[in-house]
Amino acid sequence: MISQRKLEKILASLAGRAQRGTFFRSIDLQWLLQGTPLSAIGSRIHGGRYNRKGAFEAFYLADTQETALYETEAIFNFAGKVVGVRQPPRVMLSLEYDLHDIVDLRAPTTLVSLGVTIDELKQPWKLAQAENRPVVTQLIGAAARAVDIEALLVPSARVAAGTNLVVCPDRLRKKSRISVFVGDEPTIARYKLEGQYESRIRVAL
Secondary structure, rough: OHHHHHHHHHHHHHHEEEEEEEEEEEEEEHHHOOOOOOOOOOHHHEEOOOOOOOOOOOOEEEOOOOHHHOOOOEEEEEOOOEEEEEOOOEEEEEEEEEEEEEEEOHHHHHHHHHHOOHHHHOOHHHHHHOOOHHHHHHHHHHHHHHHOEEEEEEOOOOOOOOOOOOOOHHEEOOOOOEEOOOOOOOEEEOOEEEEOOOOOOOEEE
């Protein structure tokens, strides 16, 4: 497996791009009721595909509502049918983002540089983390954060054509933001994350 130092060197050499749009996040209703729909503390407590348990926070978004539901295991495919899972109440958030340093891990040239395949990015990670074994995607995520990359576009492990956006909240640049879309509804709070970070390693677009 490639070393952390080499991963950092490779990722630091990759050009990021500015991008804005709308992605989605499915969360437990309790987080909205507590006024923290944009918190990523759960990823630090439990770990995620691109962040090791206890290491740092990562904010996971999905390109479609369907992808968000599959990623949070609210639905799954069984014998060709979409099946729902009984869970505590959940809320689907539409999140508008305006970011300035996104690296696309799906790009063939990026995969070659990192020496990994799309399939390797989709491999199960929870058992390896529980057994304290290295997880290639977590190593990539840690290296990306170490060289101040703001976010990664990655393939969904649960939806064949799906895409996830993995954001490092503590690497959001000053002109970057993520906000909950509420339309013209005046009774809903305007939740947003606004970047404050100034990188000395990378220049945001």
